[in-house]
Amino acid sequence: MNFLNKDITSIHQSLVNGDITAEQLTKEAIENAKNNEKDINAFITIDEENAIKRAQEIDKRGINPDNLLSGIPVAMKDNMLTKGVLTSAGSKMLSNFKPIISGTAVNKMLDADTISIGKTNMDEFAMGSSTETSYYGRTHNPWNLDKVPGGSSGGSAASVASGDVLAALGSDTGGSIRQPAAFNGIVGMKPTYGRVSRWGLIAFASSFDQIGPLTKNVYDNALVLNHIAGHDEHDLTSSDKEVPDFTSKIDSGVKGMKIGLPKEYLGEGVSDDVREAIKSAADKYREMGADVEEVSLPHSKYGVAAYYIIAPSEASSNLQRFDGIRYGYRSESAKNLDQLYVKSRSEGFGDEVKRRIMLGTYSLSAGFFDAYFKKAAEVRTLINKDFQNVFQNYDLILTPTTPTPAFGLDEEKDPLTMYMNDILTIPVNMAGLPGMSLPAGFSNGLPIGMQLIGKPFDETTMYKAAYAFEQNTDFHKQTPKIGGDK
Known part of the structure; x- marks a missing residue:
């Protein structure tokens, strides 16, 4: 068995009926992951022993018929603390780090009786758009092994797309869930900032x-968000807003919805195939009864420039803690304290992480703070106001997720070119809004992603619109070559 043509509901029914046990299911998932590893490298750690033990415990007490996630194998991005299991953030700096606690989102998934089969590969400290900066080697796209899976949650996306697991958790700082979801032809949701606790997530830009x-698929996505969302006293930025059941009215359609199509997101740099796929999606929404009109988000074009000042500045601050003293990598050749700091960080961090630390430290330094960081923060406010203006008259915003389908491994070596891959996703993070990507077409056999952007804490409307589109198309039913026929 693989999970390419399965969903959580159907697998749950098989578990409840006794057609398969959680242990058998978990062993199948682990076997799939192992078989795909030589081609894809989606995992840093496959936690076989603990996963099977947990499955046996769940079988012993019985599958909960009212909990669709009970006994379901999943995967976790390797920047989420998991008690007793290597949590490296894709870095040499943490290649020996096994946490003594698990993060809140991980604990909530465990409380839902899911079974984590392992930790997925990622760009080092979530800094990248291709999962090529990992200390543990790069991940390949299941649709074409010569293409990147996107990043930084490329391992999580590839593990779902290749049929290893039915669901995986990722993290999104500037598009790191939505961009790999688009490149892998699956559904990825970045909730509203504060909807899900960040406690236990190794910080990049807080x-x-x-x-x-x-x-x-969309329904499974809503189901998982139901379980991981909610207030957490450990995280002062987590919201205490009530969490609705995102699946309850997911099939109520889009009739009467007003959807904005920003002209700035379909301009220069967006490939013809991607542009046509989004225009076709807009037409599909019109057919289903939604009102789709052109809108403007004029300051979004400054998003990348502002993001690459603010995010590296926060990264520079967050990564100060990795000093070779308390935990993580420590240089063995250091002869004094200064050398310990310099050598541990020089040897422990990769090039992209060093680049962003230097960018951030420069932006925060005396004499440059006002010119760079403060100005970027002002641009962030303008981007947020653009979204607020549009959402006064519209329920959702529809855009491409990425300017192009997945690009080739080693194809984009210039950091600035790589940074521009997130030009369509970054504004959502700048404004703290919810955004999701779902399959909307293909270009030369590679998936094209469509992005829906919602009002703060209105993931419910996004899921309704995404579900309606999914039910009226068959893009989500396609499977990559590595797992079966297209």
């Missing part, structure tokens, strides 16, 4: 980071 689910 005012942007958000945990969210990656799944094969």
Whole structure:
């Protein structure tokens, strides 16, 4: 068995009926992951022993018929603390780190009786858009092994797309759930900032980071978000807003919805195939009864420039703690305290992490703070106001997720070119809004992603619109070559 043509509901029914046990299911998932590893490298750690033990415990007490996630194998991005299991953030700096606690989102998934089969590969400290900066080697796209899976949650996306698991958790700082979801032809949700606790997530940029689910379809995605969302006293930025059941009225359609199509997101740099796919999606929404009109988000074009000042500045601050003293990598050749700091960080961090630390430290330094960081923060406010203006008259915003389908491994070596891959996703993080990607077409056999952007804490409307589109198309039913026929 693989999970390419399965969903959580159907697998749950098989578990309840006794057609398969959680242990058998988990062993199948682990076997799939192992078989795919040589081609894809989606996992840093496959936690076989603990996963099977947990499955046996769940079988012993019985599958909960009212909990669709009971006994379901999942995967966790390797920047989420998991008690007793290597949590490296894709870095040499943490290649020996096994936490003594698990993060809130991980604990909530465990409380839902899911079974984590392992930790997925990622760009080092979530800094990247291709999962090529990992200390543990790069991940390949299941649709074409010569293409990137996107990043930084590329391992999580690839593990779902290749049929290893039905759901995985990722983190999104500037598009790191939605971009790999688009490149892998699956569904990825970045919830509203504060909807899901960040406690236990290794920080990249604290005012942007958000945990969210990656799944094969929209309903499964809503189901996972139901379980991981909610207030957490450990995280002062987590919201105390009530969490609705995102699945309860998911099939109520889009009739009467007003959807904005920003002209700035379909301009220069967006490939013809991607542009046509989004225009076709807009037409599909019109057919279903939604009102789709052109809108403007004029300051979004400054999003990348502002983001790459603010996010590296926060990263520079967050990564100070990795000094070779308390935990993590420590250089063995250091002869004094100064050398210990310098050598441990020089040897422990990769090039992209060093680049962003230097960018951030420069932006925060005396004499440059006002010119760079303060100005970027002002731009962030303008981007937020653009969204607020549009949402006064519209329920949702529809855009491409990425300017192009997945690009080739080693194809984009210039950091600035790589940074521009997130030009369509970054504004959502700048404004703290919910955004999700779902399959909307294909270009030369590679998936194209469509992005829905919602009002703060209105994931419910996004799921309704995404579900309606999914039910009226068959893009989500396609499977990558590595797992079966297209």
